[in-house]
Amino acid sequence: MTLRNRLILSVLALIALVGLIIGVVSSLALNGFLLARLDAQLKTATDRSLMSIDGPRPDSPSSGSTGSSGDPAFVGGPGQAAGTLGGFSLGGVVDRAAIVDSAGVLQQLTTEQLDTLSSLTATDQPQTVNLGGSLGDYRVAFDRSESGNGIVVGLPLADVTATVTQLVIVTVLVTIGGLVVAALLGTVLIRLALRPLDRVVATATRVTRLQLDRGDVALAERVPDADTDPRTEVGRVGASLNKLLGHVASALTSRQASENKVRQFVADASHELRTPLASIRGYAELTRRGDFDLPPDVTHSLGRIESEATRMTSLVEDLLLLARLDEGPSIEKAPVDLTRVLVDAVSDAHVAAGDHEWVLDLPEEPIEVSGDGPRLYQVVSNLLANARVHTPAGTEVTVALASGVDASGVPSAIITVSDDGPGIDPVLVETLFERFVRGDVSRFRQAGSTSTGLGLAIVRAVVDAHGGGVEVESRPGATAFRITLPKRAVGAAAR
Ligand SMILES: Nc1ncnc2c1ncn2[C@@H]1O[C@H](COP(=O)(O)OP(=O)(O)O)[C@@H](O)[C@H]1O
Ligand SMILES: [Mg+2]
Incomplete structure (x- = not known):
């Protein structure tokens, strides 16, 4: 994976993580705050209900209850908000309960909903319960005596849930938007930031294309000065590369100089050897062909001298030719x-x-x-x-x-x-x-x-x-x- 992609992905991952943390923390905080407020409202609603029941606490359903049919009429009393739930608890069992709707009419709870309420633990702290159907989650609190007689009051959690959900949706949308913007801007910014590195790479690439292994090489490629500022990371890379190229260039120059010296020596030596070799050959031939009475082994030796001189001449010619070809393509066309x-x-x-x-x-x-x-x-x-x-x-x-x-x-x-x-x-x-x-x-x-x-x-x-x-x-x-x-x-x- 390229450095560019890795940087962008890291930035996006960080933003997503921060978005997640902000979302979770703020939803939890908001939820806690709204619940505390709802619990306070529940307390007020309970107090108001107890007042309207008129009396301390109804020990039996008949003693303080109002309403002819035994309905928990206190739910619909003055000041109670629509959706408030109210009911009687008798020996720990909620047997009658109703919810006041927006028109002020009492809606009786079904048997299952009553059972749900009855199954709640016996505590005076507000609890969350799911009443199912169109009612959903409710926050309910009991106000009852040791024997389990008393009232239960509840308020709907729908508003709290809706507000928290809204916050979550907004956070998610903002985070997604942030991610898109960061991806686009980040790509541009990182590309800009890495441009000097591209230039350094381009220089290095040009050097790799040069043929450095032989001949007279002028290694003039350098990273542009703008990219060699040692205060930046890329600048340090560029400066080191330039230093390296400088060393390589001087090494190549001295290699070339010593190669030239050797080649020149071989060329000069071969050239100088040609004349004496020609003489050796010539004198050997002259002696062999001369009108002397030479013993056969002397004639043989002279022949050997001649042929070896010939061989050496061709060796010297070959060396001279190679030395000349090494100097450069000075070939005729x-x-x-x-x-x-x-x-x-x-x-x-x-x-x-x-x-x-x-x-x-x-x-x-x-x-x-x-x-x-x-x-x-x-x-x-x-x-x-x-x-x-x-x-x-x-x-x-x-x-x-x-x-x-x-x-x-x-x-x-x-x-x-x-x-x-x-x-x-x-x-x-x-x-x-x-x-x-x-x-x-x-x-x-x-x-x-x-x-x-x-x-x-x-x-x-x-x-x-x-x-x-x-x-x-x-x-x-x-x-x-x-x-x-x-x-x-x-x-x-x-x-
Ligand atoms: N046609 C060939 N068949 C077999 N061996 C060969 C042949 N051509 C070249 N060689 C081998 O390659 C070597 C190098 O050849 P060359 O450079 O011409 O040197 P030289 O002929 O002086 O030995 C030879 O010594 C020989 O062993
Ligand atoms: Mg050969």
């Missing part, structure tokens, strides 16, 4: 016909390894991408070299080119290099495209002399610099590298 690239690469591979089977699967029409031709050739030839040196003789290698779309739907050229060799060691697959990751060089004799672990790193670096992607799928008998390169835009092709 010229139209490259991939069909040509594949035909060249496969025919070169064919010459290098005639004991492998090479299959070329090209589409009808040429496919062009925009990029650096020699680098793309190097990508394909690295894959072909792998398919050659990391598989036994007789392996069939298929190189296919097709049009398609990449994962995000961009029209792309898709190059697939697949072989039916033994597959890539599963422990390598995760890190395959990282630098110096290579398999067991003793697997195939050929691989030992050329393996550096840089081939696939270069493949990925070049393909990335072209805005493409590379993926691999491998199991024994089926290894496939798939490269997607965005196709040249149609407009660019027409120019």
Whole structure:
């Protein structure tokens, strides 16, 4: 649940609770007050009745009663309000009782109502009793002697009940109204109050979208000054986030600086090594081919020096290329016909390894991408070299080119290099495209002399610099590298 909803719900719950407490307390208080007043009126009505009976207390119904039929005529006496109940109690049993209606006429109580009255506990305090029917609740009080003879007087509770009910209804309505107003106003106010937090969140979200893991990153995102006031809660969050971003930015800058230094060193070192390597190669070759009478093991050593110098040269070239690609996508953008690239690469591979089977699967029409031709050739030839040196003789290698779309739907050229060799060691697959990751060089004799672990790193670096992607799928008998390169835009092709 969002903080916003939780706040609103808490406020509503509090208001409902306060409304409930006010309602209960005020209804109870009002009820108590009205009952006390009614009891006082009951006392007056009892006194008035006793007066009109004329005499202290009627010990027998005949002694003080008035009215020919034995009715409790005192109920209708002067000053008695409509609805007043009056009756005689004889030995604790109420045997005659009546209620005076609004026209001043006495209405006799039914037998059940008399029974209800008789069943009341013998106390002189006023009691509440439900007489049923249209009469409802009554507040009644006895005035009788030890023997249970005397009178009972009652007053209706209807007014009290109606007033208290009214109060309850009003309280409930006011509380509901308050809840609605609080929900509406509260939503607006809380939204306003949380707006600074939204801005802080927006800043954090923008930072998460930045690519911070490599390259030269300028982390300029900061929470606006208005939301960094340390006197407010949100301000403290904003200020801490800014401080954090500052630390991250300086960490990134120093990381980048040290990366640049390493890269520069590798580039410089590789560059400087090229010339002496060329000399070693040249002198070795010169000596070997020279007109000397050299013992065979010296000739062999010179050949080894030459081939190792060649290998080291290509290693140095690879390192230099990787260092340059790391500096940024400084790739050339010229139209490259991939069909040509594949035909060249496969025919070169064919010459290098005639004991492998090479299959070329090209589409009808040429496919062009925009990029650096020699680098793309190097990508394909690295894959072909792998398919050659990391598989036994007789392996069939298929190189296919097709049009398609990449994962995000961009029209792309898709190059697939697949072989039916033994597959890539599963422990390598995760890190395959990282630098110096290579398999067991003793697997195939050929691989030992050329393996550096840089081939696939270069493949990925070049393909990335072209805005493409590379993926691999491998199991024994089926290894496939798939490269997607965005196709040249149609407009660019027409120019
Ligand atoms: N087609 C393939 N079949 C089997 N193993 C392969 C294949 N391609 C690459 N590999 C494995 O991946 C490793 C890394 O390849 P790569 O980066 O080109 O380095 P290198 O070829 O110099 O060893 C290789 O050492 C090899 O073990
Ligand atoms: Mg390789």
